[in-house]
Amino acid sequence: QITLRESGLTVLKPTQTLTLTCSFSGFSLTSSGVGVGWIRQPPGKAPEWLALIYWNDDKLYRPSLRSRLTISKATSGNHVVLIMTNMDPVDTATYYCVHSSSWDPLDYWGQGTLVTVSA
Amino acid sequence: DIQMTQSPSSLSASVGDRVTITCRASQGISNDLDWYQQKLGKAPKRLISAASNLQSGVPSRFSGSGSGTEFTLTISSLQPEDFATYYCLQHNSYLVTFGGGTKVEIK
Numbered sequence: 001q002i003t004l005r006e007s008g009l010t011v012l013k014p015t016q017t018l019t020l021t022c023s024f025s026g027f028s029l030t031s032s033g034v035g036v037g038w039i040r041q042p043p044g045k046a047p048e049w050l051a052l053i054y055w056n057d058d059k060l061y062r063p064s065l066r067s068r069l070t071i072s073k074a075t076s077g078n079h080v081v082l083i084m085t086n087m088d089p090v091d092t093a094t095y096y097c098v099h100s101s102s103w104d105p106l107d108y109w110g111q112g113t114l115v116t117v118s119a
Numbered sequence: 120d121i122q123m124t125q126s127p128s129s130l131s132a133s134v135g136d137r138v139t140i141t142c143r144a145s146q147g148i149s150n151d152l153d154w155y156q157q158k159l160g161k162a163p164k165r166l167i168s169a170a171s172n173l174q175s176g177v178p179s180r181f182s183g184s185g186s187g188t189e190f191t192l193t194i195s196s197l198q199p200e201d202f203a204t205y206y207c208l209q210h211n212s213y214l215v216t217f218g219g220g221t222k223v224e225i226k
Contacts (some may be wrong), residue, residue, distance in 0.1 A: 106165075
């Protein structure tokens with residue numbers, strides 16, 4: 001059974017850096033075709049894809065946020081980390097971790113974590 | 120970016136009604152389209168993958184159709200638990216994009 005869970009500081013001030021960790025089980029990020037990504041959803045709005053990292057360490061980013069985003073695999077354990085710099089109140093959203101594969105994208109989602117950016 | 124235009128943005132319907140939601144892609148995406156249902160405070164739940172494949176455990180009153188640029192989600196007989204927001208999602212491009220959502224409310 002695939003599960004994913006997001007964790008990290010959820011209240012930030014403008015200009016601070018967001019660091020979120022996705023802890024997962026039920027699959028291996030060393031398996032060919034497998035990836036873990038991040039999607040966010042501002043309150044009352046549609047979701048927005050942010051980034052994805054594949055089993056082979058290939059990384060994809062949302063172009064408009066590329067300069068602020070870094071996705072990486074933890075050196076040990078089943079974890080993926082998302083870093084977003086220079087946070088702004090418009091970045092307030094629920095951030096979801098997602099499992100993806102080349103044959104079935106975005107098939108499993110975490111429960112999400114609400115990140116609030118406020119002075 | 121591939122833009123996904125979803126309509127309507129909201130609708131009011133009664134239990135038992137047939138409901139149709141449409142997504143239009145700004146360019147052809149084959150059948151690389153999924154439909155999600157989201158209830159308040161919960162993560163989106165996938166209902167349909169690859170335009171028409173019903174996910175395991177999803178009631179058969181839900182169906183999806185379409186290919187290329189025009190896609191439809193149909194709920195054949197709306198049930199009380201179906202009142203939620205629905206999103207389409209395209210994954211033909213690496214830059215996955217969502218439709219704007221359709222909020223289904225009780226009439």
